[in-house]
Amino acid sequence: MKFGRIKRQHGRVGGLDAILNRIVADCPFVSRIVPGRIKVRRGKTGPSFRVQYPTAAGLKCLYNGTGTVQEVFLICTDAEAARRWLVEAGIAAESV
Numbered sequence: 001m002k003f004g005r006i007k008r009q010h011g012r013v014g015g016l017d018a019i020l021n022r023i024v025a026d027c028p029f030v031s032r033i034v035p036g037r038i039k040v041r042r043g044k045t046g047p048s049f050r051v052q053y054p055t056a057a058g059l060k061c062l063y064n065g066t067g068t069v070q071e072v073f074l075i076c077t078d079a080e081a082a083r084r085w086l087v088e089a090g091i092a093a094e095s096v
Helices: 016-025 079-088
Strands: 030-040 047-053 058-065 069-075
Touching: 016 030, 016 058, 016 069, 047 079, 058 079, 069 079
Parallel strands: none
Antiparallel strands: 030 069, 047 058, 058 069
């Protein structure tokens, strides 16, 4: 059984909660998720989740919502395996 945690202190862009809940419940390599800064941007594109780059603790990801971008930090036991899982599960686009 997976005991993942999502930090609830920060706000989240609409539609992101469902993705984060799925990652915590199903990905064996992610132990914690910390949503980061939300930025407003011009243009309206569909929602997307992508891995930006590995960090010392795991992965930095970006979630693009309608008119917003939010940073998401995944704390991982194995960052490369987590990245592969995200791509194979169809959650993230390949960008690393």
